[in-house]
Amino acid sequence: MIIAVDAAGGEYAPREIVKGAIKAVEEYKVDIALVGRKTILQMLARRHLKKPGLTIIDANQIIEPRESPMKAVRTKPDSSIVVGINLVKDGTASAFVSAGNTGAIMGAALLNLGKIEGIERSAIGGFINITPSAPTFLIDAGANVDCRPEHLVWFAHLGSVYVREILGISSPRVGLLNNGEEETKGSRLIQESYQLLKKTNLNFIGNVEGQDILKKAADVIVTDGFTGNIVLKTIEGMSDNWLYSLAQAGQIFSKAYRLPAQALHRDIGMDSWAKRLDYQEYGGACLLGVNGNVVIAHGRSQAKAIKNAIGLARKMVERGISQIIKEEIYEQTN
Amino acid sequence: MIIAVDAAGGEYAPREIVKGAIKAVEEYKVDIALVGRKTILQMLARRHLKKPGLTIIDANQIIEPRESPMKAVRTKPDSSIVVGINLVKDGTASAFVSAGNTGAIMGAALLNLGKIEGIERSAIGGFINITPSAPTFLIDAGANVDCRPEHLVWFAHLGSVYVREILGISSPRVGLLNNGEEETKGSRLIQESYQLLKKTNLNFIGNVEGQDILKKAADVIVTDGFTGNIVLKTIEGMSDNWLYSLAQAGQIFSKAYRLPAQALHRDIGMDSWAKRLDYQEYGGACLLGVNGNVVIAHGRSQAKAIKNAIGLARKMVERGISQIIKEEIYEQTN
Numbered sequence: 001m002i003i004a005v006d007a008a009g010g011e012y013a014p015r016e017i018v019k020g021a022i023k024a025v026e027e028y029k030v031d032i033a034l035v036g037r038k039t040i041l042q043m044l045a046r047r048h049l050k051k052p053g054l055t056i057i058d059a060n061q062i063i064e065p066r067e068s069p070m071k072a073v074r075t076k077p078d079s080s081i082v083v084g085i086n087l088v089k090d091g092t093a094s095a096f097v098s099a100g101n102t103g104a105i106m107g108a109a110l111l112n113l114g115k116i117e118g119i120e121r122s123a124i125g126g127f128i129n130i131t132p133s134a135p136t137f138l139i140d141a142g143a144n145v146d147c148r149p150e151h152l153v154w155f156a157h158l159g160s161v162y163v164r165e166i167l168g169i170s171s172p173r174v175g176l177l178n179n180g181e182e183e184t185k186g187s188r189l190i191q192e193s194y195q196l197l198k199k200t201n202l203n204f205i206g207n208v209e210g211q212d213i214l215k216k217a218a219d220v221i222v223t224d225g226f227t228g229n230i231v232l233k234t235i236e237g238m239s240d241n242w243l244y245s246l247a248q249a250g251q252i253f254s255k256a257y258r259l260p261a262q263a264l265h266r267d268i269g270m271d272s273w274a275k276r277l278d279y280q281e282y283g284g285a286c287l288l289g290v291n292g293n294v295v296i297a298h299g300r301s302q303a304k305a306i307k308n309a310i311g312l313a314r315k316m317v318e319r320g321i322s323q324i325i326k327e328e329i330y331e332q333t334n
Numbered sequence: 335m336i337i338a339v340d341a342a343g344g345e346y347a348p349r350e351i352v353k354g355a356i357k358a359v360e361e362y363k364v365d366i367a368l369v370g371r372k373t374i375l376q377m378l379a380r381r382h383l384k385k386p387g388l389t390i391i392d393a394n395q396i397i398e399p400r401e402s403p404m405k406a407v408r409t410k411p412d413s414s415i416v417v418g419i420n421l422v423k424d425g426t427a428s429a430f431v432s433a434g435n436t437g438a439i440m441g442a443a444l445l446n447l448g449k450i451e452g453i454e455r456s457a458i459g460g461f462i463n464i465t466p467s468a469p470t471f472l473i474d475a476g477a478n479v480d481c482r483p484e485h486l487v488w489f490a491h492l493g494s495v496y497v498r499e500i501l502g503i504s505s506p507r508v509g510l511l512n513n514g515e516e517e518t519k520g521s522r523l524i525q526e527s528y529q530l531l532k533k534t535n536l537n538f539i540g541n542v543e544g545q546d547i548l549k550k551a552a553d554v555i556v557t558d559g560f561t562g563n564i565v566l567k568t569i570e571g572m573s574d575n576w577l578y579s580l581a582q583a584g585q586i587f588s589k590a591y592r593l594p595a596q597a598l599h600r601d602i603g604m605d606s607w608a609k610r611l612d613y614q615e616y617g618g619a620c621l622l623g624v625n626g627n628v629v630i631a632h633g634r635s636q637a638k639a640i641k642n643a644i645g646l647a648r649k650m651v652e653r654g655i656s657q658i659i660k661e662e663i664y665e666q667t668n
Contacts, residue, residue: 066516142513145521179476179563182400187479187560210567214575226521227561229513231568233544238572241548259591 003313004093007036008062008080009100010301017099018044020306025053027307030314033093035059035084059083065299069103073111081105085112088292095293095313099301105294106143106287113292116326118333122289123155123225124296125162128235134216137163141285142229149192152222153200158288159220160202161328165319175208175218177227182207189224284309286316293322337647338427339640341370342396342414343434346636351433352378354640359387361641364648367427369393369418393417399633403437407445415439419446422626429627429647433635439628440477440621447626450660452667456623457489457559458630459496462569468550471497475619476563483526486556487534492622493554494536495662499653509542509552511561516541523558618643620650627656
């Protein structure tokens with residue numbers, strides 16, 4: 001299995017991406033194709049290029065984080081994102097992982113891999129992992145800011161297949177993110193989506209509210225991409241805030257009571273909290289509904305996050321996610 | 335100053351509401367009119383009725399949390415919410431505080447107090463208080479689930495006046511909650527709102543994202559009521575989760591190191607964190623844009639939360655919030 005990794009995308013590219021890729025080769029026994037400027041990547045990875053598992057694919061253009069996605073994809077055919085997606089398209093790679101411009105990753109995937117037949121919109125989904133061993137999958141987490149009710153129904157189908165295959169839950173509970181529990185609550189979009197979801201063969205459990213996201217009230221939480229993006233970033237902001245306070249408090253406290261340096265971390269499991277809150281552990285989000293496996297890592301990904309994103313990509317390939325979605329959507333629409 | 339308090343609304347009514355009202359009388363030197371079933375309230379407050387400050391206004395109907403708001407308001411003229419709002423309408427009370435059915439409070443206020451002339455929609459605004467001494471005001475926090483761009487501009491005006499008067503910030507920074515920083519980001523609603531906000535005389539600083547909410551990136555954050563409600567509840571859910579983990583960890587740790595029982599709380603300021611995260615401290619949200627001062631307390635409010643909500647109501651009355659909004663809206667529209 002070859003996984004293509006965008007070595008030019010993200011705040012810490014290329015150094016941390018290369019590090020993460022090397023870790024993934026060692027830990028997961030996958031083959032990685034690093035996509036980026038050959039000369040730089042050869043220098044950064046030189047000690048590892050003699051061993052099997054790592055190759056470099058030259059791509060000389062870079063799409064910047066704030067570039068207009070569709071224009072960038074069209075005018076930069078030699079960018080790491082376009083080259084990486086094309087490796088999936090021509091069958092060289094089984095998946096593509098990038099921490100680069102999300103819009104450009106989506107744009108390149110839609111243009112070059114194409115949407116799965118029968119699906120009107122692809123979507124970004126990601127696990128919210130804060131309660132231990134009870135991740136919730138949020139979809140759409142940012143791909144579609146303006147949605148129609150039918151789109152949310154597709155998101156529910158996509159998320160349901162994904163969670164079933166990745167977590168092994170036979171019939172994932174699907175909840176609709178809303179501003180109240182009752183069926184009559186919500187914006188027009190959400191009220192109409194509710195009525196459509198009721199008619200599907202999904203395990204639709206009704207509305208879930210903001211405070212339920214962390215309570216594992218549903219396995220899949222469906223929302224439009226605007227709300228999904230804001231919810232994810234709010235959670236991220238709160239986590240950052242807490243981790244910072246926690247670290248400071250731990251220091252003050254350990255000093256005051258002359259405790260062993262690692263006491264707080266070791267004994268009350270502060271490390272495991274920090275781990276839960278650390279988006280580097282999530283492995284990134286995935287783009288669902290396109291012909292191919294695509295993982296979108298956080299723009300602030302360092303080596304560990306990239307390694308975990310590659311781990312997620314491997315799992316998607318092993319489970320044949322994009323093929324299964326294709327088959328099930330075909331059944332649904334024919 | 336008489337503040338009318340709904341003694342029948344909220345999960346802990348009437349007992350905790352009565353307790354909170356008694357505390358407020360003692361602490362703030364305000365007069366409270368408790369609205370609810372006279373016989374029960376007389377029993378609960380009997381030791382305090384001889385002293386000045388507390389009166390009871392009989393209201394024999396109760397609007398349940400899940401009742402259809404407008405129907406309830408129309409068919410229950412003797413409910414604590416309708417009676418309480420009417421005390422503001424006829425000038426008996428200067429403000430109304432309720433932890434009851436939010437929709438019914440809004441409905442009664444719109445029907446009986448009416449919207450301020452020139453305003454198309456009233457809105458709910460609330461402080462997010464997690465970063466110490468740097469509260470951010472979120473508006474709309476749930477009143478209007480479907481909005482047009484002009485509505486968001488009104489929310490910005492309402493929030494701006496409120497924050498200026500309550501926090502004493504001369505020109506509050508207004509941010510638009512969006513899924514990206516750039517002007518071109520967002521749903522159609524948000525993109526159009528951005529263009530309208532640019533043309534106002536407000537101190538509009540552009541888009542803010544989910545992770546900025548806790549960073550005091552803006553004094554007023556404007557959003558539609560659907561997104562606002564979900565963001566507030568997500569933050570609440572995360573806070574609950576953390577407070578629970580924190581309390582548990584503190585116990586384990588104190589035992590393991592045989593520390594004095596209150597060590598964690600006292601020495602690393604866990605109490606002050608807890609306080610920041612505790613919605614009971616917020617004092618509740620306010621309904622802006624109606625002819626009168628209305629505070630909506632959290633449905634789970636206990637005595638302390640009710641007392642703080644009354645404190646907020648007092649501040650709104652002292653600053654003449656509803657009158658100032660009326661005058662400024664008049665200037666804007668004439």
